[in-house]
Amino acid sequence: MSMQEKIGKSRVAYLKNSDDNIKNKDLNNLAYMLHDARTQVRPIVQLSKQGIELSRNEAYQVQEAGIRLREKAGEVRVGLKMGLTSEGKRKQMNLDSPLYGELTDKMRVFAGDKINISVHIHSKIEPEIAFLIASELEGDVTREQVLNATGAVCACLEILDSRYDQFKYFSMEDVIADNSSSSHFVLGPWVKDFKNLDLRELKMQMFVDGKVAQEALSSEISGDPVVSVIELCRLLALNGRKLKTGTFVLAGAATPAVPLKPGMQVELKVDQLPAVNVSAAGVKK
Ligand code: OOG
Numbered sequence: 001m002s003m004q005e006k007i008g009k010s011r012v013a014y015l016k017n018s019d020d021n022i023k024n025k026d027l028n029n030l031a032y033m034l035h036d037a038r039t040q041v042r043p044i045v046q047l048s049k050q051g052i053e054l055s056r057n058e059a060y061q062v063q064e065a066g067i068r069l070r071e072k073a074g075e076v077r078v079g080l081k082m083g084l085t086s087e088g089k090r091k092q093m094n095l096d097s098p099l100y101g102e103l104t105d106k107m108r109v110f111a112g113d114k115i116n117i118s119v120h121i122h123s124k125i126e127p128e129i130a131f132l133i134a135s136e137l138e139g140d141v142t143r144e145q146v147l148n149a150t151g152a153v154c155a156c157l158e159i160l161d162s163r164y165d166q167f168k169y170f171s172m173e174d175v176i177a178d179n180s181s182s183s184h185f186v187l188g189p190w191v192k193d194f195k196n197l198d199l200r201e202l203k204m205q206m207f208v209d210g211k212v213a214q215e216a217l218s219s220e221i222s223g224d225p226v227v228s229v230i231e232l233c234r235l236l237a238l239n240g241r242k243l244k245t246g247t248f249v250l251a252g253a254a255t256p257a258v259p260l261k262p263g264m265q266v267e268l269k270v271d272q273l274p275a276v277n278v279s280a281a282g283v284k285k
């Protein structure tokens, strides 16, 4: 069966009669499938398991097409997230290299808020550090350039949700196409005066219902969270893109993620940075 037939079988309705080449139609269609899975809270079979083999570049094209669908619905891009930047996460997901995903305004949850996880498929939460980009960064950049371009840093919780069955991937391309499992993010208060902090040595503790559920040093994030930003610039440059002023970057989780359950109270404490918390509401599945 051709790739076209495989996709067509599940989402015939989305095939458009434009004069795009077949490949483009397929990639757009995959983006629709993942978009539907998210909006209808109904996971799909991993693309690679459906026999749909994408190149790394095609997977990012599916991700981009998915974000355009969200933009059509009125969402605005506000930043990017790096993922699989720590050994703990790579082991948890059985994948081996960093990737990125897009963040939109609708994915933002404010610190202290309750998030309704009934509309998630099987979300998880993880401890991160975020950067506020105060001046544009592009291509090969140094640690110093990243630090100079950073306006502030904060403790951040990322909420992931995979649109695939059982939150499992079989390839990097599966997860990249699914916007690297982005669901929501919660930023703590920004700290502008961070130049005297060593961002590689901050103790990070994620509490669930008052007990430490995960802890690690910030060096677990790419050896240094700043390196995540350097790596992101390099990956973006492959597609002629840059990090824009005023956007946020999530540097990736320091530890494996923890499944979110209704009623959970989660707090992240990072040395020298104000804490951030969020709680989960919704009905038990
Ligand atoms: C992929 C996204 C990983 C991180 O911080 O490592 C990620 C996943 O685990 O589903 O966001």
Ligand code: MG
Pocket (backbone or CB within 6 Å): 081, 082, 083, 126, 128, 158, 250, 252, 253
């Ligand atoms: Mg993450």
